[in-house]
Amino acid sequence: xxxxxxxxxxxxxxxxxxxxxxxxxxxxxxxxxxxxxxxxxxxxxxxxxxxxxxxxxxxxxxxxxxxxxxxxxxxxxxxxxxxxxxxxxxxxxxxxxxxxxxxxxxxxxxxxxxxxxxxxxxxxxxxxxxxxxxxxxxxxxxxxxxxxxxxxxxxxxxxxxxxxxxxxxxxxxxxxxxxxxxxxxxxxxxxxxxxxxxxxxxxxxxxxxxxxxxxxxxxxxxxxxxxxxxxxxxxxxxxxxxxxxxxxxxxxxxxxxxxxxxxxxxxxxxxxxxxxxxxxxxxxxxxxxxxxxxxxxxxxxxxxxxxxxxxxxxxxxxxxxxxxxxxxxxxx
Numbered sequence: 001x002x003x004x005x006x007x008x009x010x011x012x013x014x015x016x017x018x019x020x021x022x023x024x025x026x027x028x029x030x031x032x033x034x035x036x037x038x039x040x041x042x043x044x045x046x047x048x049x050x051x052x053x054x055x056x057x058x059x060x061x062x063x064x065x066x067x068x069x070x071x072x073x074x075x076x077x078x079x080x081x082x083x084x085x086x087x088x089x090x091x092x093x094x095x096x097x098x099x100x101x102x103x104x105x106x107x108x109x110x111x112x113x114x115x116x117x118x119x120x121x122x123x124x125x126x127x128x129x130x131x132x133x134x135x136x137x138x139x140x141x142x143x144x145x146x147x148x149x150x151x152x153x154x155x156x157x158x159x160x161x162x163x164x165x166x167x168x169x170x171x172x173x174x175x176x177x178x179x180x181x182x183x184x185x186x187x188x189x190x191x192x193x194x195x196x197x198x199x200x201x202x203x204x205x206x207x208x209x210x211x212x213x214x215x216x217x218x219x220x221x222x223x224x225x226x227x228x229x230x231x232x233x234x235x236x237x238x239x240x241x242x243x244x245x246x247x248x249x250x251x252x253x254x255x256x257x258x259x260x261x262x263x264x265x266x267x268x269x270x271x272x273x274x275x276x277x278x279x280x281x282x283x284x285x286x287x288x289x290x291x292x293x294x295x296x297x298x299x300x301x302x303x304x305x306x307x308x309x310x311x312x313x314x315x316x317x318x319x320x321x322x323x324x325x326x327x328x329x330x331x332x
Contacts, residue, residue, distance in 0.1 A: 015073050016050045019043065022076040025083070031095055042068035057293020067220075070285040070298050077330045082140045087149050094136035097154045134213040134281060135164040135178045141327045142167040145320075146174075163199045163208055170316055175200055175208030175273075184217040184244045193268045193278070201271040209321075211279045214241045223286040226294050233286040234299045241282055242303075269307055276307040277317060281328065302328050 023043060026032070049065030079095075082088055132154045142149045146167030163175035177196035181188050193210055200208035219240045223233035269276050280303040287294040302325045306313060313321070326332040 012050055012053055015069065016046065018076045019046055019069070019072045022072060022079065025079065026095065029092070029095065039072075042072055045069070046072055053293070066285055066287070074283075074298060074330075078137060078140050078327075081327070081330070081332065082144050085143045087143045087147070090149050090151055091136065091139055091143060094132070094139055094151065094154050097132055097136070134180065134211070134215070137281075137328070138165050138176050138178060138211060138324075141324055142176075144327060144332060145169060145323050148173075161199065161202065163196075163203050163205070166203060166205050166208075169320060172206040172316065173204065174320065175203045175205040176211050176279075177208060178211045178213060180213040180215055181217055189217075189244070190268070197268050197271060197274040200274045203273070205273060207273045207275055209275050209277060209279050211281065214280055214282045217241055217244050218282055218284055220284050223284060223299070226287045226289050228289050230286075230288050230297050230299070233284075233297075234301065237282060237284050237299065238301055238303075241280065275317065277313055277321070278305045278307065279303070279321065279324070280305065300328060 023039075045065040045068035049069045052065070082091070135152070135154065139149070139151045142151075142165050146169045148168040150166040152162050152164045163177040165176040165178075167174060177199040179192040179196050181192045189212075192212065196210040200210070218237050220237070222236050222240060227233050268274070282299075282301045282303065284299045286297050286299060288297045289295075302321075304313075304321055323332060
């Protein structure tokens with residue numbers, strides 16, 4: 001399952017207005033961006049990007065401002081779609097976390113850009129929290145379509161013991177175990193798969209899905225330019241992630257003499273609860289050339305890799321994953 005999501009702004013004025021509404025909404029719940037926090041920086045960068053674009057739409061703008069603008073705009077869309085849901089308050093701890101981390105899953109987290117650079121302790125803590133952002137998105141989705149939602153506290157984590165989201169849907173207790181790999185090697189990806197599967201097997205649920213956030217394995221720099229066709233940059237980042245990730249889905253691509261690695265991949269799915277369908281979320285941003293100037297464009301896709309080559313996904317799984325796809329793309 002793969003859905004290419006491309007979203008362009010009809011109006012930058014509307015986009016900046018929505019970002020203001022988002023900040024006001026968080027403030028109405030006593031959630032404020034602290035001085036020099038990621039959200040404050042992103043807010044200021046978004047305004048700088050907007051003002052520069054207004055002055056000269058054809059000028060190539062700062063990449064950080066582009067990511068900040070699209071990140072806050074997407075966050076607005078997700079929060080606005082669930083703010084009136086019955087169990088919305090269960091997201092409060094995740095919303096508080098957002099003022100301490102970067103809501104940009106369309107770029108690398110800072111600590112991963114250059115592992116040779118020494119980072120301050122507080123910066124490392126913030127970047128670890130940035131990885132929790134995708135959990136907040138999946139939590140919003142659970143609140144939107146499920147009941148009896150149980151979210152792992154993002155500030156007082158279970159230490160990797162539990163899946164991040166558990167909820168009731170169509171008579172089943174379902175879990176999502178979210179992972180943000182810190183590297184792109186096969187060993188790192190397999191380790192993340194294995195850890196997520198172990199969480200699902202321990203959980204009080206009927207079954208669950210491994211969810212991979214491709215934030216740190218997406219080569220965002222490859223699309224840091226202007227394109228004529230939005231499908232071109234989307235294909236670039238999807239192929240890039242595919243080349244790093246899907247080789248573990250096809251054990252035939254692993255060296256034949258590496259039997260231990262093949263067994264390790266197969267053993268991930270020997271439990272009774274872990275679905276063989278792995279969800280991968282890919283999100284980035286670029287610019288598209290148009291008669292109105294270079295339009296900021298969000299690129300999103302959700303890939304579902306079925307490791308069971310002999311059977312299709314059950315109907316309930318397809319219904320759930322199609323709904324998740326609709327939510328990710330702002331259509332639910």
